[in-house]
Amino acid sequence: MHNCGTLLPRLLAKYGVEIVFGIPGVHSVELYRGLEQSGLRHVTPRHEQGAGFMADGYARATGKPGVCFIITGPGMTNIVTAMGQALQDSIPMLVISAVNRRADLAMGEGRLHELPNQGALVSGVCRFSHTLMDVRNLPKVLARAFAVFTSQRPGPVHIEIPLDVMVQDASGIDDSAWPLPSPPAAASRDIEQAAKLLGEARRPLLVLGGGAIGAAKPLTALAEKLGMPVINTNNAKGVVPGSHPLAVGGSPSLKHLRQELEQQADVVLAVGTEFGETDYDFFFLGDVDIRGKLIRIDIDAAQLCRNVKADIPLLGDAGETCVALEQQVTAADVEQQRAGRQRAAELRQQEEALRHEGYQAFFATIGEVVPEAIIVGDSTQPAYFAQVHHNCELPRRYFHSATGFGTLGYAFPAAVGAKLGCPELPVICLTGDGGGQFTLNELSSAAEVGEQVIFLVWNNQGHGEIRRFMDERDIAQIGVNLHTPDYAALAEACGMKGYRASDPAEFERCLRAAVAHSGPSLIDVSEAGLASGYPW
Known part of the structure; x- marks a missing residue:
């Protein structure tokens, strides 16, 4: 029998999925029909929240989306917390769940595991939620999900499959992966403006968030070229090695680093960071107030209009945009590069003095x-x-x-x-x-x-x-x-x-x-x- 349950794992494998975290239930067993033949490994947590957290840890460690198979109703309510954590930290996660038959949706007749609207339940903790109404649309919906993971700000995606759609005949459906779009880079005119501003800076500062995690090489090169001390948030640890002479260490919540960020730096380049409270105000110093010029790079246009106003917003992937920016920017002279390393060393010494x-x-x-x-x-x-x-x-x-x-x-x-x-x-x-x-x-x-x-x-x-x-x-x-x-x-x-x-x-x-x-x-x-x- 070739149905949705045999097509799904084959498609997932085509997108590079290796492991599925899930707990089988009477409403989701058809999702498992083709799992053994697909080569995908299945890992069984003891609670759906555990499934979500396992997928999250897998994704953070590898950079690849974690995938979960979840039952209707309580399975969805259990995994919502894990989806919320993944959404907040932009972690790619694919949650595939069952839902009641199409004719029974929103009827309120007390069906097993019935919720009025599972999509509405998870709408606040995912990039999108889709109800698959026909098995023929599965390849297109999965392509949309993986496009989010590869070329947009990632986060959880939810796909629910009605019980009657799970058993639809999938014969003749193309199970090849769709070509996925590459992440965008910022517009060339914006890159030129940012490069000019950085080239004129005397005390530039680089601040990294989780969106910079895939851009270690160009960011390190850019920091070295301009002599920029580097402050990282928690999700950007190691993007520039902690032992690098320009790495400040610590956290932007520390008072002396907040002072450098807000009052001392004349140009701040912030890459893939939302300037969120838990990274920048962990010690309740107040909202960030940057006195110098601010250049922000982010793949999410809405994010560029939150928390701290940028003088030059650069909409694009951190890696692609930083490569273009490094090629355009004029290198600082030897004296300024030396001064940048000295600033970083002094800031690092202040952080080290605070350690318990x-x-x-x-x-x-x-x-x-x-x-x-x-x-x-x-x-x-x-x-x-x-x-x-x-x-x-x-x-x-x-x-x-x-x-x-x-x-x-x-x-x-x-x-x-x-x-x-x-x-x-x-x-x-x-x-x-x-x-x-x-x-x-x-x-x-x-x-x-x-x-x-x-x-x-x-x-x-x-x-x-x-x-x-x-x-x-x-x-x-x-x-x-x-x-x-x-x-x-x-x-x-x-x-x-x-x-x-x-x-x-x-x-x-x-x-x-x-x-x-x-x-x-x-x-x-x-x-x-x-x-x-x-x-x-």
Whole structure:
């Protein structure tokens, strides 16, 4: 039988999809009809939110869209949070779900898993939602989805397939992939204006967001050509290597970097960044107010009209636009290039002076024992430290959910997705004992997958960051001091190695043991023994 369920995985494979994250249900089993023959791997999380977070971690680590198969109704309501995180951080994700038969849609007759309008439910957390009304349209709709991923600002796309469309005859339908458009570059006249302004600058500054993640080479060349210090947001860590003499490190939320951005730089080039609150105002200093000239590069026209007004907006892909800009711009003289490196060194020294010794030692141990690791963080104290102080030599080696949408429970499943996408690299999961309880069930998924992911649970017996907020506002600590399960024992029960670390030396020993183990491991790390106080 050749129907929609056999056509779909064949089409996905043509677009380079390798893994599908999903939980089969009675309404979605037809999606699985052709999966075995397609060569696609299926990974089963324990909750649809976990499926979304796995797809998100896979996409961030690889740059390729993560794909989910989801049932009707509760499957969609469960995955919405993960789609929201992916939308906020512009992560490519394809969510394919079932929906009731076409004749039953919006009838309100109490069908299994029925919602009045699934598309409306997810409309606020995706780039578009489409109801497939005829199997013959599937190739065109998938092409639209992958065009979003490759040539526009990416984010989740939702395609729902009615139960009767799933079983439609798909014989004779062309299953070849559609040629996809290349991402656009900014208009040449705008490039010329920006190049002229940068060429005349005496204190230029480069600021990078997640939209710059694929433009490391041209951005590094441009920074070197002009002697521009480089500030990166969390999602742009490693785009310019942290060890580069022009890399400032830190976070644009730091007071001294905000001052450089707002008052000292005469021309700011901002690439693929929305100037969002969680990147630029994490310490509540107020809205960004840039006194110098601002050039913004973004693939999304609407984004160029949000938060901070640009003197020269450049609409286009970061890589394509920066290549054109680097070719046009006049190189700074040797003295100005030297002055740029000196500015970067001074800014970096100020950031280094702010580092918390305990948290710094924690990350130094990870770097020594597990070099080249991808670190996947949740909303937890070490991740807040890392957002400001952890540097990377390559992009896609650190990401977390603490910025943007700010979900809890992200890291357990996202780390599994990252490892599946990059099996050759070590993967470290970094979560808190409170946030980890949102998706504890995905430890079972990790054991089933069997890949070597090292889960670090930062244990402070509850929601430590919210405790701090309550204390600062003289509010009683209600709902934040949690019963914490024995994570190491839970790990063993799920079929992986479990360890406990109560001081730095013990943490290093446990980490080395986890590295030596071929499968997944979990280390319950006592905050009290490794870092006193908050990360800043």
